[in-house]
Amino acid sequence: MPGANGSLVVCPNAVTPTEQDNKGEETECEMHSEEIAILGTIAGARESEDEGRALHHHLTSLMPNLAAAFPRFLENSTKSDPQCWAKNALAKTLAAFEYQEQELFLTGMRHIQLEPVWGGSADTAGTLRGTCALALVQCRELNSHRLLVHLVPLLADKELPVRVNVVRAIEQVGTDSAALLLRLLAELASDAPEVLGACYSGVLALEGSSALDWAARFLRREDDPAAEAAMAIAQTHIPEAFRLLQTTFGAARDPWFRTTVLAAIALTRQQEATDWLIDLIANDDVQAAAAHEALCRSAPSVATQDRLKQLGRPCG
Secondary structure: OEOOOOOEOOOOOOOOHHHHHHHOOOOOOOOOHHHHHHHHHOOOOOOOHHHHHHHHHHHHHOHHHHHHHHHHHHOOHHHHOHHHHHHHHHHHHHHHOOOOOHHHHHHHHHOOOEEEEOOEEEEOOHHHHHHHHHHHOOOOOOOHHHHHHHHHHHHHOOOHHHHHHHHHHHHHHOOHHHHHHHHHHHHHOOOOHHHHHHHHHHHHHHHHHHHHHHHHHHHOOOOHHHHHHHHHHHOOOOHHHHHHHHHHHHHOOOHHHHHHHHHHHHHOOOHHHHHHHHHHHHHOOOOHHHHHHHHHOOOOOHHHHHHHHHOOOOOO
């Protein structure tokens, strides 16, 4: 049912109209509209420290109600919860407050919801499966081996966003076995570039600079997976990343890939990288435009924007 602000009000003990007629009485939501309003604003809330603690305590006390609501939206789900809106909201909120009952998230990971679309049907539960996979990692009763046992089957999910989130969940497992599994997936190179990019990022996050040379091997083909590798390397934000990408730019021949590498260099957030890009803007007529675009799209600092203005090439 809709709340006062138009958001979904989750009623764990709600009944269908038929059930209500049989009972001959109205059913009252266990959660009041005030509580639902708080849940609806949690993601954008900006409270003081004391208010934040109070809100956290209040919402934590609602977790049993939220958990109790979840299975109700699995029954006749295409009608009780089209597009999985309620289940998604519940899973995300429970995950945010580190709910520990693994079975709820395992159920969400297994859920497939086919809904009619033009010419057939489509699975609308992909977001739910990905959310629950990420949430499962925080269930402390599961050791790393059991986590991987539950996560690995979703690597074959038909939905690309699910596979990407499962790779991110495997990264969060954080063990040597998880890193080796991500290395294997990257080496097989049998999935979409986005999944491979998550594998590169995961290995670099787990192994640090020692994995840079390994990640650099995927730059050589100058294709979509190579672009993902460049971005993953940039996200390490270490000086070695800039130097590696600078060398890659010098050796690259494909114009599109060279532009992509410039964008990755800007995202390293290294002062040495910023200086180098500004030098290209000032002195390299061929690469000036691409370097300027790369810097301006990287959310540059005020100091960098001032330097660009001094060159007569402000962002925007």
